[in-house]
Amino acid sequence: MSGELLSDRPRPMADSRIDAASLAHAISPILWVPQAGLIAFGVSRLQSSAGLAGVLWPAFGIVLAGTLRAWLEAWSAGRMFDAARERLGQWRVDAVAALAARSPLDRARAHAGAAASALAEQADAILPWQTRYQGAMWRVRLMPLLILLPVGWYSWAAAAVLVLAAPLIPLFMAIVGWRARAASQAQWLQMGNMNAFLLDRLRGLPTLRALGSTEATARRLRASTEDLRQRTMRVLRIAFLSSAVLELFAALGVAMVAVYVGFHLLGYLDFGAWGRRLSLAQGLFILLLAPAFFEPLRELASVWHDRAAGIAAMDALDRLHAGGLPLLDDEQNAPSTPHASAARLPPGVKIENLTFAFSDEAPVFQNFALDVKPGEHVALMGGSGTGKTVLMSLIAGLLPVSQGSIEIGGAPLTAASARRLRGRMAWMAQRSHVFSGSVRHNVSLGRAGVENAQVHQAIRWARLDKVAQAHPGVSLGEGGTGLSGGEAARLALARLMAAPHADLLLADEPTAHLDTETAEQVTESLVALAQGRTLIVATHDPELAARMDRVIELSATADAPKPIQGGWHGA
Numbered sequence: 218m219s220g221e222l223l224s225d226r227p228r229p230m231a232d233s234r235i236d237a238a239s240l241a242h243a244i245s246p247i248l249w250v251p252q253a254g255l256i257a258f259g260v261s262r263l264q265s266s267a268g269l270a271g272v273l274w275p276a277f278g279i280v281l282a283g284t285l286r287a288w289l290e291a292w293s294a295g296r297m298f299d300a301a302r303e304r305l306g307q308w309r310v311d312a313v314a315a316l317a318a319r320s321p322l323d324r325a326r327a328h329a330g331a332a333a334s335a336l337a338e339q340a341d342a343i344l345p346w347q348t349r350y351q352g353a354m355w356r357v358r359l360m361p362l363l364i365l366l367p368v369g370w371y372s373w374a375a376a377a378v379l380v381l382a383a384p385l386i387p388l389f390m391a392i393v394g395w396r397a398r399a400a401s402q403a404q405w406l407q408m409g410n411m412n413a414f415l416l417d418r419l420r421g422l423p424t425l426r427a428l429g430s431t432e433a434t435a436r437r438l439r440a441s442t443e444d445l446r447q448r449t450m451r452v453l454r455i456a457f458l459s460s461a462v463l464e465l466f467a468a469l470g471v472a473m474v475a476v477y478v479g480f481h482l483l484g485y486l487d488f489g490a491w492g493r494r495l496s497l498a499q500g501l502f503i504l505l506l507a508p509a510f511f512e513p514l515r516e517l518a519s520v521w522h523d524r525a526a527g528i529a530a531m532d533a534l535d536r537l538h539a540g541g542l543p544l545l546d547d548e549q550n551a552p553s554t555p556h557a558s559a560a561r562l563p564p565g566v567k568i569e570n571l572t573f574a575f576s577d578e579a580p581v582f583q584n585f586a587l588d589v590k591p592g593e594h595v596a597l598m599g600g601s602g603t604g605k606t607v608l609m610s611l612i613a614g615l616l617p618v619s620q621g622s623i624e625i626g627g628a629p630l631t632a633a634s635a636r637r638l639r640g641r642m643a644w645m646a647q648r649s650h651v652f653s654g655s656v657r658h659n660v661s662l663g664r665a666g667v668e669n670a671q672v673h674q675a676i677r678w679a680r681l682d683k684v685a686q687a688h689p690g691v692s693l694g695e696g697g698t699g700l701s702g703g704e705a706a707r708l709a710l711a712r713l714m715a716a717p718h719a720d721l722l723l724a725d726e727p728t729a730h731l732d733t734e735t736a737e738q739v740t741e742s743l744v745a746l747a748q749g750r751t752l753i754v755a756t757h758d759p760e761l762a763a764r765m766d767r768v769i770e771l772s773a774t775a776d777a778p779k780p781i782q783g784g785w786h787g788a
């Protein structure tokens with residue numbers, strides 16, 4: 218996926234379409250109008266000495282309307298929740314795909330802890346926004362008007378009181394809501410930062426312990442949690458304030474209607490009923506409807522904070538989409554399961570006129586050219602920072618070329634071809650990540666085309682079957698705890714071995730940090746494994762380099778490779 222495609226991605230917005238469920242949810246409270254009418258009517262029947270028998274059918278009607286309303290609310294809430302969960306699931310998938318489409322060398326990528334926090338925790342705040350808030354919003358649009366009509370029908374004065382009290386509520390809520398969103402964003406930002414910090418320091422705990430820096434880390438963590446506590450309290454204060462403002466104005470509105478109706482029925486106020494006098498039933502009807510007029514607004518206030526938290530969560534998901542260094546990839550061109558082909562030649566690598574720079578930094582490569590023949594074994598050497606890892610990443614399509622071209626086995630490396638070509642490659646990183654899990658899983662990595670038998674063979678070949686942690690049911694710790702440096706290197710080799718379809722091997726300093734004996738074993742294994750395949754190895758190890766067909770020396774700004782040893786001897 219290209220950088221432009223990523224940045225052009227439309228921002229995911231809340232789905233505000235009104236479907237059957239949200240419509241049912243919005244209008245279900247209207248059933249309170251016939252219920253209130255029947256209650257008022259029943260009371261008037263009691264007053265007119267109709268007896269208990271006279272209120273039986275109004276009571277039946279009240280129960281019926283109440284049951285229908287409860288069913289409608291339960292049904293619509295369930296439907297709205299399911300739909301919102303489905304949408305949220307899709308947004309999460311999109312955000313993970315956007316993260317995966319970024320180059321692993323992109324320094325601007327979200328920190329793992331912050332991304333995990335946004336995806337797993339914060340994204341859940343979108344659900345109440347999409348269900349409770351959107352539902353409440355529809356009720357606010359419809360219900361006050363639908364209540365105002367019957368109230369106004371009997372008394373314009375009572376309707377006027379409601380109309381005057383109502384706008385004050387959204388006004389104050391808008392002011393409070395604006396502050397709530399900023400506070401919510403700050404709270405989640407701090408939460409994400411804290412998670413990222415915690416994850417980073419937990420990974421580096423052995424280093425911190427060894428260098429006696431745990432106390433300083435604990436102090437910083439304490440300061441972070443205190444900051445988070447204060448931000449959370451700020452959010453809660455604003456949420457409570459918005460509810461208090463609304464309750465105040467709703468209570469005032471209802472009280473004023475009650476005062477008007479009471480004094481009107483007592484005969485002290487004889488205006489406001491279109492020249493008539495309200496009966497007890499009509500007055501009661503208006504009194505019962507007045508709280509229902511404010512009910513949607515009260516509901517909206519109680520979920521007002523959900524909107525702030527939901528938008529902040531959506532922004533956090535959106536930030537995971539923000540463009541950076543893209544990985545060369547186009548999911549439309551996903552390869553079928555790769556197969557080893559006996560007849561196929563291993564691919565050569567031809568680089569022409571290559572220029573690459575990390576954003577505004579000085580170019581790592583300028584007009585660089587390299588021709589690795591099919592089956593050739595090549596060592597990339599050069600001082601630290603001369604671009605060996607960057608060059609291998611460019612060949613693997615993990616970084617986009619700024620200018621020039623790379624051909625793998627005669628096929629240009631582009632977004633469309635990258636997945637297919639990567640299917641022919643196997644990468645041994647400088648520090649291969651070891652996942653928490655069994656050795657077997659760490660070797661297979663769930664790769665398509667990697668059979669169980671190949672995994673077992675690779676484990677035996679790398680002599681990992683003798684490693685205690687390779688026993689069934691025993692898992693490696695996070696980051697490979699439980700493996701020595703040499704065993705971790707052998708595990709990386711087993712990963713290459715288990716993928717026989719890969720005929721272009723890229724190994725980034727496979728013997729770094731190993732003692733001479735282990736380095737020799739790794740070199741032997743790698744050379745044996747690379748027979749009949751193309752191998753490019755970045756190394757500072759002269760012993761390993763000497764086993765290659767050719768050595769390419771990279772200089773500070775690699776504009777031309779310098780062969781310093783041997784030539785190409787063919788496969």
Ligand SMILES: Nc1ncnc2c1ncn2[C@@H]1O[C@H](COP(=O)(O)OP(=O)(O)OP(=O)(O)O)[C@@H](O)[C@H]1O
Binds near residue numbers: 322324600605
């Ligand atoms: N993710 C990155 N973002 C920005 N610059 C980077 C990134 N990775 C590497 N660089 C820079 O690119 C240059 C080449 O780095 P690279 O890792 O390829 O060097 P190297 O030759 O592999 O070094 P070493 O032998 O120490 O591993 C260095 O100047 C480095 O600072």
